[in-house]
Amino acid sequence: MFARLTIACALAAVACAFTPSAAHAVSPGSGRWYWPVGTENFQGWDGYWVYRASNHSWHMAQDMPAPVGHDVYAVGDGTILESGADHGYGGVLVVLHKTAEGKYFKAVYGHIWRGSHTAVGDKVTAGQVIGRVNECRHVHFGIHPGKAYPPDNNPYRGHTYIKSKTYGWVDPVKYLRANPRILDYAAPALPVVASVETMDTATVLGVADGEVYWTIGADDAKATFARSLADDGETRELGADSALPSLDATRFVPAVAANSFTLADRLPLLTLKASSSSPLWGHAVTFSGTLKNAVGAVFVGATLVLETSPDGLSWSKVGSAKTGLAGAYSVGYVPAKRISVRVRFVAPETYLPAESRPTTVAPRPAIAAPVVPSTVREERRFTVVGTVTPHHTAGPSPIMLHVQRRVSGTWRDYPLVTTTYRDSGSASLYRGSPTLPEGTWRIRAEAPRDDLHAGKNSAWTGFKVR
Numbered sequence: 001m002f003a004r005l006t007i008a009c010a011l012a013a014v015a016c017a018f019t020p021s022a023a024h025a026v027s028p029g030s031g032r033w034y035w036p037v038g039t040e041n042f043q044g045w046d047g048y049w050v051y052r053a054s055n056h057s058w059h060m061a062q063d064m065p066a067p068v069g070h071d072v073y074a075v076g077d078g079t080i081l082e083s084g085a086d087h088g089y090g091g092v093l094v095v096l097h098k099t100a101e102g103k104y105f106k107a108v109y110g111h112i113w114r115g116s117h118t119a120v121g122d123k124v125t126a127g128q129v130i131g132r133v134n135e136c137r138h139v140h141f142g143i144h145p146g147k148a149y150p151p152d153n154n155p156y157r158g159h160t161y162i163k164s165k166t167y168g169w170v171d172p173v174k175y176l177r178a179n180p181r182i183l184d185y186a187a188p189a190l191p192v193v194a195s196v197e198t199m200d201t202a203t204v205l206g207v208a209d210g211e212v213y214w215t216i217g218a219d220d221a222k223a224t225f226a227r228s229l230a231d232d233g234e235t236r237e238l239g240a241d242s243a244l245p246s247l248d249a250t251r252f253v254p255a256v257a258a259n260s261f262t263l264a265d266r267l268p269l270l271t272l273k274a275s276s277s278s279p280l281w282g283h284a285v286t287f288s289g290t291l292k293n294a295v296g297a298v299f300v301g302a303t304l305v306l307e308t309s310p311d312g313l314s315w316s317k318v319g320s321a322k323t324g325l326a327g328a329y330s331v332g333y334v335p336a337k338r339i340s341v342r343v344r345f346v347a348p349e350t351y352l353p354a355e356s357r358p359t360t361v362a363p364r365p366a367i368a369a370p371v372v373p374s375t376v377r378e379e380r381r382f383t384v385v386g387t388v389t390p391h392h393t394a395g396p397s398p399i400m401l402h403v404q405r406r407v408s409g410t411w412r413d414y415p416l417v418t419t420t421y422r423d424s425g426s427a428s429l430y431r432g433s434p435t436l437p438e439g440t441w442r443i444r445a446e447a448p449r450d451d452l453h454a455g456k457n458s459a460w461t462g463f464k465v466r
């Protein structure tokens with residue numbers, strides 16, 4: 001229910017003379033969002049959680065002032081979820097938007113004359129004019145994070161009468177400032193991983209096996225030194241005849257002074273973690289991790305590519321993601337079969353390209369519990385049947401029917417019955433025809449792990465043989 005009595009201004013009968021406009025707001029504001037009235041100066045109008053004594057309520061939005069008829073802009077790209085002629089506002093839109101980090105939120109634009117192309121389901125673009133300010137001379141702008149509607153199922157709610165209940169509404173100005181619409185690529189400074197004092201100007205230097213190496217002098221006076229990268233440990237001099245390990249000059253960038261040098265590390269560290277290594281078939285796995293440099297500084301707005309490979313040799317792109325403000329990314333993928341997955345960093349600039357370690361995921365088939373006749377005769381053949389999803393792309397595959405008998409209060413294994421399931425193209429049936437002696441029994445179907453799928457057992461079905 002929505003109480004019209006709570007409108008903060010008197011609504012005149014609105015003769016909407018709004019004409020379609022492709023115009024856009026002049027420029028984005030904080031976080032590259034377009035502010036609904038083109039400015040983020042709200043001039044003392046009621047913000048989030050302002051108490052209104054007149055009706056004993058707390059305001060759950062930011063009121064953004066503008067003259068009657070002023071353009072109202074979409075803060076970002078989005079989809080119209082609700083388009084209301086009144087709802088206490090004299091016109092209101094609810095738009096689903098998404099942040100650069102992939103978070104959805106719903107924004108309420110209240111007290112507006114709605115523009116054209118603002119029917120439910122219409123798409124809007126960032127900065128697009130979606131309406132005009134009505135006689136209230138301000139836009140009531142509220143944000144409710146997530147795709148789901150508030151618990152009271154009121155997507156228009158602008159205030160609360162109960163101080164402890166926000167129904168999930170947040171401070172819209174703070175939210176937009178904390179969650180940018182666009183993240184520009186920003187790499188951290190190249191990290192110095194070794195800083196070494198030397199007796200003279202170092203010439204050959206590099207890093208191998210966790211140690212930093214350098215050479216001083218030439219010919220007969222040449223000396224080579226090594227020191228651990230990990231700590232400020234002792235410097236050791238290597239014998240004249242000791243061979244220098246091959247130095248990774250691509251990865252480590254030297255800066256040499258008369259009596260010292262530093263080395264910067266160009267290799268980013270890209271981690272990858274799967275939310276599940278064996279999701280149920282048809283369900284997405286979320287791959288997430290971080291992109292940081294050698295000293296843990298994060299890459300913001302870096303483009304990452306999700307790749308899969310059946311053999312670990314040839315890789316193909318199946319998705320992409322961007323790192324957020326904390327260097328973290330998250331991307332979903334639905335594996336159809338057992339496959340290796342990795343993520344790759346594609347915008348190296350001063351850094352080297354980087355790959356995560358691959359991880360393997362394999363979907364679990366869905367197996368229905370076996371269906372057994374209500375009456376099973378001892379030593380008579382009977383039929384056990386059930387379904388497997390998906391159908392097996394490699395053709396019929398073995399399914400084990402695992403049978404157990406109740407003996408002295410415990411379940412004891414009975415020799416397994418093997419069956420194959422028949423691929424009908426849509427639903428696959430497994431079917432077995434065992435004979436069993438009298439007793440109390442249970443049976444389940446077991447799909448063993450194979451090249452394409454993870455293993456999966458059905459639930460048990462109990463039955464009696466008489």
Ligand SMILES: [Zn+2]
Nearest residue numbers: 061063140158
């Ligand atoms: Zn308001």
